[in-house]
Amino acid sequence: MKKPIIEVKHLHFTYERQRVLEDITLSINEGDFLGLVGPNGSGKTTLLKCILGLLKPEAGSIKLFGQPIQKFKEWHEVGFVSQKANSFNTGFPASVFEVVSSGLTSKLGLFKFMTKQDRIKVIEAIEAVGLSEFKRRNIGELSGGQQQRAFIARAIVSNPKLLILDEPTVGVDAQTVQSFYEMLMHLNRNLGITLLLVTHDIGTITDKVSHVACINKHLHFHGKSNEFESLKEEEMSDYYGHTLRVLTHNHSH
Template identity: 80%
Template sequence: MKQPIIEINDVNFTYDRQKVLEDINITIEQGSFVGLVGPNGSGKTTLLKCLLGLLKPQQGEIKLFGQTIQKFKDWHKVGFVSQKANSFNTGFPASVFEVVSSGLTSKLGLFKFMSPKDRKHVDEAIEAVGLGKFAKRNIGELSGGQQQRAFIARAIVSNPRLLILDEPTVGVDAQTVQNFYEMLTHLNRDLGITLILVTHDVGTITDKVTHVACINKHLHFHGNSREFELLKDDEMSDFYGHSLHVLTHDHSH
């Protein structure tokens, strides 16, 4: 068995006396690519905030890399990409290289100069997301999909072993989304980064991810993507609380 990177045990979270998460148990192994799905208001973002140490569950325990989250200090091992629109002022006068290098701040400190090795890491992160020829371009001149790639490069520049993405394709066109998922597959398979992707895009992800976790206050399903595809439509509708038809895609890569 591979080393578990995330262990969530009996986690409960209540907000304003309302149970948002109830008895959540999930183990995510190193090298997995997990699609975290569920309807709006199902607790997905709350679970992410608990994982990132931003919220503390009232009950239960979360471990990252074998350590309880209270004792965990190696945050450079964890990269996070939020929905772009909420997190960045695209009028900010910075090049792609500068935006990506800002991901080294936690490692280097705010006013440390980058060594040649650091600059090489930035170049490699930009190449990994397919933006090599845009390194000197102002971030505001890029398309929405390209900006999201730059934010992913910023998240992976410190060589994290876990990358968490919160609905990164909101507002991005279909073709860009397809390319985007292929890039995530590359980060997972070729660079060995464990990924958690929060998404509404249930059908599109099933041939990209290795596992699916479906949350709607409770954990309704957690298994590999093939098992998820075999679920009946009415079982899915029970999870979501409304009718849902999962469109699955061609599995030839």
């Protein structure tokens, strides 16, 4: 049996008297690649913040790796890449290698020197996201998609078991998005990292992720991606509150 990595039960969250999340129950198991979808303002980012311990739900419970979130201490097991990574100050004078190394500071402490082993880890993380040839390049010289890959490398350098990404492809061109998702599939399948990806990009992800959760205040769907694909358009439109077509790409299977 695969172990649950994230367990959310009967979660409620209200913001300024407005109910944002209502009775959300879902679990993500070891090795899953879950796409969390829903319209703008549906509570996706709020749910992420609750899972990351940044917001406290008014009711319900969250467990990470089997532990109640209030007692969870192993945050190095969790990598996070926010959509804000794209608004990074590109004038910042740091190479890709330095940016990725900064992901080790929680383990190293700010002023400890890197060991040979640490350097190997940084190089492996850079390789895993396909940026080897850019490792000495200044982060500001990279394209938006390449910068986002560098932030993912920073998030995985400490070997997290879970990687959470909030709209990582915002501002990334369509061609890059495709290779970006392929990289995430590589992290999931070859490195065994459990992934939780928040996206509005329904059509692109259904053949990449293993599971989909669709929320719009309530949890409307939680299951395997092929089950999600076979939903009727009317059902999807109900979830989203407006007409929606699920476009899927390059299905040969």
